Amino acid sequence: MAANPPDAASPARPTVPAERCTRMEEVRAGIDRLDRMLVALIAERQGYIEAAARIKGDRGTVRDPARIEEVVSKVLAEAARAGLSPAIAEPVWRTLIERSIAHEFEVFDRLRAKG
Template identity: 65%
Template sequence: MPEVREGVDAIDRELVRLIAIRTGYMEAAARIKPDRDAVRDEARKQDVLTKVGAAADAAGLPRAIAEPVWETLVEASIAYEFTVWDKTRA
């Protein structure tokens, strides 16, 4: 069991590193988008979730795990992007 936990912890650290990189792109998007209404883009959100579903299927990741994780990630990213958008225009 300790080896399994070490593996999980290593994966978690890598996921955090990758999400930090993804968040950098959210910051860039907030700076680029011309108006606040552009921050929430439902078509883009659906596109991301569709692509994640396909990637999950290809990787053997159950959608029961992938879909709620990415739904939460996307919504948190949108909220963060609103914060950055507001902050950069204050």
């Protein structure tokens, strides 16, 4: 049975680099491809959040303000190197961190409730 050809949004199909886009379809295809990649990376990150919930022995250690600031600082440095605006990077990561902490609390509590 022949494989289905990749659709326009498939990571296998090359997209036009942003600086060469001339049509909105090209822009949207590039964004859609990147969104799929971001989802996969955030899902992988979530796995580490769940590992932290499993490893940490005390619920009080789930939120670590010093670690939050360390992560944001590293992200802003990397964003500067990559040409990502700090006005995008910082609020996106702070939201990601807060949602990750909330998820970690949920997993921490669920694991401890099982006994």
